[in-house]
Amino acid sequence: MEALLCRKIGDPTVPLSEASPIFISTSYPIPVLDSSTAVRVRVKSTSLNYANYLQIVGKYQEKPPLPFIPGSDYSGVVEAVGNEVSKLKIGDRVCSFAALGSFAEYIVADEKELFLVPDGCDLVAAGALLVAFGTSHVALVHRAGLSSGQVLLVLGAAGGVGLSAVQIGKVCGATVIAVARGAEKVQFLKSLGIDHVVDISKGNIFGSVKEFLKARKxxxxxxxxxxxxxxxxxxxxxxxxxxxxxxVIGFASGEVPVIPANIALVKNWTIHGLYWGSYKIHQPGLLKDSVKELLSWLAKGLISINVFHTYGLSEGTQMFRGTICGR
Structure with missing residues (x-):
């Protein structure tokens, strides 16, 4: 099968050559069913997340042994099942996420890790749903308890998790303030019906947000x-x-912020660290409920996946260059 492999730590945006950390294998072994409840999925789509880039450059919190196939959330069609699989059959449309492995033609997962994609959901959209929207759903709904009438401020709102956060904020009935850089991103966010959008290329956010809050009382x-x-x-x-x-979702700026504990004490703030992938280990039931709700929202049109570019596996370098460098 065809697969994108990371053979060493380095910059995946450089042109493919012996110096590149990634390469395309056209003869990688098709993964076998490794248990009676295993399912092999022919991958239809898989999203490129910032975490995938960080894994290849060696800056992610988990460092897989080399070589590895990057890739996390994906969608596809069931191609083979183990003899004890009871809830899925060949031909079913499914989606899921993995620590690694989705940048390939096939991936194997246990039956309990796969979700049926409802009628009305595009498979490409489902393949880009789980990591970005899953992160924001667990953060906003389960951790912060965002509710109708509250005010949500989203930084980096034009990025993958940012776009998911502003949409989930609107579904929850919150007043949503989005922060992004540049006129094109600001206009796109406004088209989503966001209550207020701040362009930080025109100054800091404080004055703009304060003025908006005052106008809305x-x-x-x-x-x-x-x-x-x-x-x-x-x-x-x-x-x-x-x-x-x-x-606290991440540090795309490259700088870890300092939140003064004395002010958090006086203001009674609650600070949540959110590493979404760890829920698969510590609270898998909550994670499953979250994904099921997101799929139902997607089927109902309450949220939408904004796919800006699509690439084939053979366009690996272009994929990273266009998506990461073009952020």
Whole structure:
């Protein structure tokens, strides 16, 4: 089968050559069913997440042994099943996520790790749902308890998890404030019906958000969703209400922020670290319920997947260059 392999730590955006950390194998062994409840899926689509890039450059919190096939969330069609598989059959449309392995023609998973894709859901959309939307759903719904009438501030709102967070915020009935950089991203966010969008290329966020809150007669921000870190976090803390929830999603800026514990104490803030993948180990039941709700929202049209580019596996370098460098 065809698969994209990472053979060494390095920059996946450089042109394919002996110096590149990734290469395309056209004769990689098709994975075998390794248990009686295993299912082999022919992959239809798989999304490129920032975490996949970090794995290849060696900066992710988990470092897999080399060589490895990157890739996490995916969708596809069941191609083979173990003799004790009872809930799935050949031809079923499914989606799931894995620590590694989806940048390939086939992937094997246990039956309990796969989700049926409902009628009305596009398989390509389902293949890009779980990691980004799953992260935001667990963070906002289960950790922060976001509810109707609250104010949600999303940093990095034009990125993968950011776009999922603003949509989930609207489904929950929150007033959503989105922060992004550049006129094109701002216009796109406005087209989603976001209540207020801040273009940080035109200055800091404080004045713009304060003016919006005053016009809406709102006191401040109840939930901060932060996949960026750095100075943006520092500026955003000034906007938080007493009792606010801070969701630490990641550090796309490259700078881990410092949240003063003395201010968190006085303001009664709750700070949540959110590593979504660890729920598969520690709270798998919650994770399953979350994914099922997201799939139902997708089928009903309450959320949408914004696919900006599609690539074949053979376009591995172009895929990373266009998606990561073009952020």
């Amino acid at each position: 709102l006191k401040g921000v109840d939930v901060l969703y932060d996949p960026v870190g750095g100075n943006l976090t520092k500026e955003s803390l000034k906007l938080l209400n007493w009792g606010a929830n801070i969701l």
